Amino acid sequence: MKLTGAAALVKTLEKEGVEVIFGIPGGATLPFYDALKDSEKIHHILMRHEQCAAHAADGYARASGKVGTCSATSGPGATNLVTGIVNAYMDSIPILAITGQVPSKVIGTDAFQEADTTGITLPAVKHSYLVTDAKEIPRIVKEAFYIALNGRPGPVVIDIPRDVLQTEIDYYYPDEVDLPGFKPTLKGHAKQIKLALKEMLNAKRPVIFAGGGIITSGASKELLEFAELMNIPVAYTLMGKGAFPEIHKLSLGMIGMHGTKCGNYAVTESDLLIGIGVRFDDRATGRLDRFAPHAKIIHIDIDPAEIGKNVPIDIPIVGDAKTILKQFLEAAKKMITKESINQKEEWHKKIKDWKKKYPLTYPQDNALRPQYVVEQIYELTKDKKTIITTGVGQNQMWAAQYYKVTKPRTFISSGGLGTMGFGLPAAIGAQVASPDSLVIDIDGDGSIQMVSQDLATAVYNNLPIKIVILNNGYLGMVRQWQQLFYKKRYMAVDLAVGTPDFVKLADAYGAVGIRVTKKKEVKSALEEAFKTPKTVLIDVWIEREENVFPMVPAGAALDEIIGGLEK
Amino acid sequence: MKHTLSVLVENKPGVLARIAGLFRRRGFNIDSLAVAPTEDTRYSRMTIVVDLEGKPLEQVTKQLHKLVNVIKVSDLKPSEALERELALIKVGATTPNRAQIIEIVDIFRAKIIDVSRTTLTVEVTGTADKIDAITNLLKPFGIKEIARTGKVALTRGSKEQ
The missing domain is CATH 3.30.70.260 (ACT domain)
Structure with missing residues (x-):
């Protein structure tokens, strides 16, 4: 069958199961979009900025577990994708970015809308291709999906010159991929499994430290089963929210800079730390030389390069979290003793005391506090099929602290890169991936203003996402740091002047806007929003100088956590 | 290291x-x-x-x-590997010192691959140390230019990498 490169691209994308592409066309991708017009399987969502296209693909991937696909034209289109690609790279999210490139014969001549896309994205992709021969398109696309999704997931870029898209080829669909340099290890080494298990049985104060890898691997069920069987409490990173039910009695909460005191103390005092699908990021570990100082550390990860990168590891196990947890479960059933369970009781008592003494709290007064708003969102949606996305900054941390997630792929946040503006496009992607979920973007006034143009995308696609802006008229997290560490010398953080009227903005885009200025209005406004089958923006005027507590100052150890009221 | x-x-x-x-x-x-x-x-x-x-x-x-x-x-590991580097060294040469340079080249089992009225160009292969040594000895004559390949290496014996 004779097909153009563009038609071959579309056909292979269809075969790889692509249902939606988030993108913006341009000169270099005209042939691709022309071929896309004939596709009955692929729905294209026209974004308003390429950064949002990449984030939407990212949100789609996180919500669905599938590869998210985005597309942009050459030059500025492709460079606009870059933030989204780096974001996906940092959080190990499988996205495919298809970019147009100027015709082969003018590459390197600084042609109109030419940018070195593969060069620019090189340090932040799992892999990339500059296609020089149209015949290679089917193979490259198939490889791209395989690479993006397998092993530690990540973004893949395919950059295609316009003339390559127009070249006719004999179409074929490759049955398998041949990648001699890409063979991820899935199964854990049996000897290491046994060794690790012995440590877990002997430990008196063990903590499981779960990360995004649990969610990626689909290992939440196994983690729950294993933690319960072994009677080991579970702490998690921001990326690990959803890996373990947060309301479970074995849950220690999120640890790290804005983690729970209980979680941070437990990790610090543990005698065995079992990291699964985590990368010991500085926001989670605090000061490294005082991270889990009394603990032997077991590290389970699919990426060997993460093991020992930041923290010395006593027992490394390379492999897929789900596979390894299954191996653990099988071995544990034979090795487990009553004694190994009982000797952890004192530890559980201590944890219970910490939980009681240091709950997440905030002043219970009449002020409209962001924590209250998130709590209300939680109360109203905990029994519904809900996905939370967030901006970055204070809004993100309040969402992480007060929204208790119980299922994987339902809390979607920019962890590694910390990309302001992620919340809205991620919500668009998540809603597309999961049409029957209530998708709520808990956002900040600073974050949303970086992407507000894509309200249009949400509205014209009839996506009933709810955008809750915790509006304090500040770049709140920066302001908090200036207050705490720069003697309150506020510089370039006040957004109050110049910020649009968000209700009018929502209205201008055809969304529903609701303003909340009093605590007592919160619940009814949220209720109204959640039952409105439209894009709704709720502008909540929160206490302007509310801070995120507790907090481990940058460079401090986890047990040097400050703030938060004691009960 | x-x-x-x-x-x-x-x-x-x-x-x-x-x-x-x-x-x-x-x-x-x-x-x-x-x-x-x-x-x-x-x-x-x-x-x-x-x-x-x-x-x-x-x-x-x-x-x-x-x-x-x-x-x-x-x-x-150095003990298990064969390592070689190649260098081309252009040395200033005058009639009185030409013989001295040739003597050094012979000692190092290097080769002269180009001669001009004012220069000799030497090709030398060996470990980095050997190339450093000959470079040092040729320095007094005035080195005009050096091109070094950087190291290439293979494991010794029948073992494949």
Whole structure:
């Protein structure tokens, strides 16, 4: 069958199961979009900025577990994708970015809308291709999906010159991929499994430290089963929210800079730390030389390069979290003793005391506090099929602290890169991936203003996402740091002047806007929003100088956590 | 501490940029790098001398392994590896000292590959130490230019990398 490169691209994308592409066309991708017009399987969502296209693909991937696909034209289109690609790279999210490139014969001549896309994205992709021969398109696309999704997931870029898209080829669909340099290890080494298990049985104060890898691997069920069987409490990173039910009695909460005191103390005092699908990021570990100082550390990860990168590891196990947890479960059933369970009781008592003494709290007064708003969102949606996305900054941390997630792929946040503006496009992607979920973007006034143009995308696609802006008229997290560490010398953080009227903005885009200025209005406004089958923006005027507590100052150890009221 | 890595990669465009980029991004210093296709032209062998400056070697090799185009990474221990470098050295030569230079060249089993009225160009192969030594001895005559290949290496005997 004779097909153009563009038609071959579309056909292979269809075969790889692509249902939606988030993108913006341009000169270099005209042939691709022309071929896309004939596709009955692929729905294209026209974004308003390429950064949002990449984030939407990212949100789609996180919500669905599938590869998210985005597309942009050459030059500025492709460079606009870059933030989204780096974001996906940092959080190990499988996205495919298809970019147009100027015709082969003018590459390197600084042609109109030419940018070195593969060069620019090189340090932040799992892999990339500059296609020089149209015949290679089917193979490259198939490889791209395989690479993006397998092993530690990540973004893949395919950059295609316009003339390559127009070249006719004999179409074929490759049955398998041949990648001699890409063979991820899935199964854990049996000897290491046994060794690790012995440590877990002997430990008196063990903590499981779960990360995004649990969610990626689909290992939440196994983690729950294993933690319960072994009677080991579970702490998690921001990326690990959803890996373990947060309301479970074995849950220690999120640890790290804005983690729970209980979680941070437990990790610090543990005698065995079992990291699964985590990368010991500085926001989670605090000061490294005082991270889990009394603990032997077991590290389970699919990426060997993460093991020992930041923290010395006593027992490394390379492999897929789900596979390894299954191996653990099988071995544990034979090795487990009553004694190994009982000797952890004192530890559980201590944890219970910490939980009681240091709950997440905030002043219970009449002020409209962001924590209250998130709590209300939680109360109203905990029994519904809900996905939370967030901006970055204070809004993100309040969402992480007060929204208790119980299922994987339902809390979607920019962890590694910390990309302001992620919340809205991620919500668009998540809603597309999961049409029957209530998708709520808990956002900040600073974050949303970086992407507000894509309200249009949400509205014209009839996506009933709810955008809750915790509006304090500040770049709140920066302001908090200036207050705490720069003697309150506020510089370039006040957004109050110049910020649009968000209700009018929502209205201008055809969304529903609701303003909340009093605590007592919160619940009814949220209720109204959640039952409105439209894009709704709720502008909540929160206490302007509310801070995120507790907090481990940058460079401090986890047990040097400050703030938060004691009960 | 310097290490010699032998890296087998797919012979594809952009692979060198990926590897160089990885070293730069992760803060490892490349001391020298030599690359050419192997006996199987689908693959190239890179010999990379890396200056670790206290960083663990393991991070470098693991990060290299993550690149899709990298097939194999071996850390070559000096005792188990054959290492050679080639240098072209252009030395200032006058009638009175020409003989002296030729004598040094002979001692090092180097070759003179070009002669002009004012220069001799020497080709020398050997370990980095040997090349440093001959360079030192030729210095007094005035070295005009040097081109060094950087190290290439293979494991000794029948063992494959």
